[in-house]
Amino acid sequence: MVRIGVLVSGSGSNLQSIMDACERGEIDGTVAVVISNDPDAYALTRARSKSVPVASIPHRDYPDRESFDRELVRVLHEYQADLVALAGFMRVLTPWFLQQFPARVINIHPALLPSFPGLHVRQKAIDHGVRISGCTVHFVDAGVDTGPIIIQAAVPVYPEDTEEELKDRILALEHRIYPKAISLFAQGRLRVEGRKVFIRGMSRDGTPCLVNPPLDV
Numbered sequence: 699m700v701r702i703g704v705l706v707s708g709s710g711s712n713l714q715s716i717m718d719a720c721e722r723g724e725i726d727g728t729v730a731v732v733i734s735n736d737p738d739a740y741a742l743t744r745a746r747s748k749s750v751p752v753a754s755i756p757h758r759d760y761p762d763r764e765s766f767d768r769e770l771v772r773v774l775h776e777y778q779a780d781l782v783a784l785a786g787f788m789r790v791l792t793p794w795f796l797q798q799f800p801a802r803v804i805n806i807h808p809a810l811l812p813s814f815p816g817l818h819v820r821q822k823a824i825d826h827g828v829r830i831s832g833c834t835v836h837f838v839d840a841g842v843d844t845g846p847i848i849i850q851a852a853v854p855v856y857p858e859d860t861e862e863e864l865k866d867r868i869l870a871l872e873h874r875i876y877p878k879a880i881s882l883f884a885q886g887r888l889r890v891e892g893r894k895v896f897i898r899g900m901s902r903d904g905t906p907c908l909v910n911p912p913l914d915v
């Protein structure tokens with residue numbers, strides 16, 4: 699059973715989907731602790747309402763990134779987390795942090811990486827005029843949104859979309875693929891080789907094709 703430490707900064711809807719999936723038995727694991735760098739993050743309320751332990755570690759209380767990261771690691775070890783899931787966590791982790799959890803830190807990003815890394819990516823996708831965007835769960839490496847990709851899901855993008863509309867469309871899929879990625883990790887089915895993630899026992903059947911606009915437009 700995997701013990702998940704979830705790092706958050708905001709609303710925590712992905713955290714919610716992970717806690718719910720654990721509760722339903724879809725992940726062979728449990729959320730061991732939720733840590734926020736923002737004491738007011740709604741994610742902490744979500745965790746408390748499920749009686750999941752929480753810690754708030756305001757990054758401004760620390761002189762530099764590494765001392766902040768050291769406190770994160772201390773708390774993660776205290777709760778014996780063996781997987782770290784970033785869920786809307788708005789801080790970049792140091793290489794030192796990543797060394798403490800090799801191939802054990804994952805993140806969800808609201809675009810189809812490597813397109814649109816970084817911030818404000820839904821608006822960037824709309825402004826670029828892409829027809830398809832989506833979300834990506836990936837292992838975290840020293841870069842920003844650059845690590846090996848575990849799972850991606852695609853949604854159509856329409857030229858008249860608002861950022862909010864695209865956000866909701868992508869978020870609905872985030873809530874499905876993040877628990878799935880964690881479940882695969884918990885089952886020990888992920889193997890990373892260089893940039894690629896191989897999934898043991900994965901079937902290629904049933905992967906639909908998304909065409910936008912549809913061919914019969």
Ligand code: GRF
Pocket residue numbers: 708709710711712713741785786787806807808869872
């Ligand atoms: C999500 O869009 C996620 O992809 C990004 O930050 C957002 C977090 O949303 N990394 P929530 O806090 O899980 O609702």
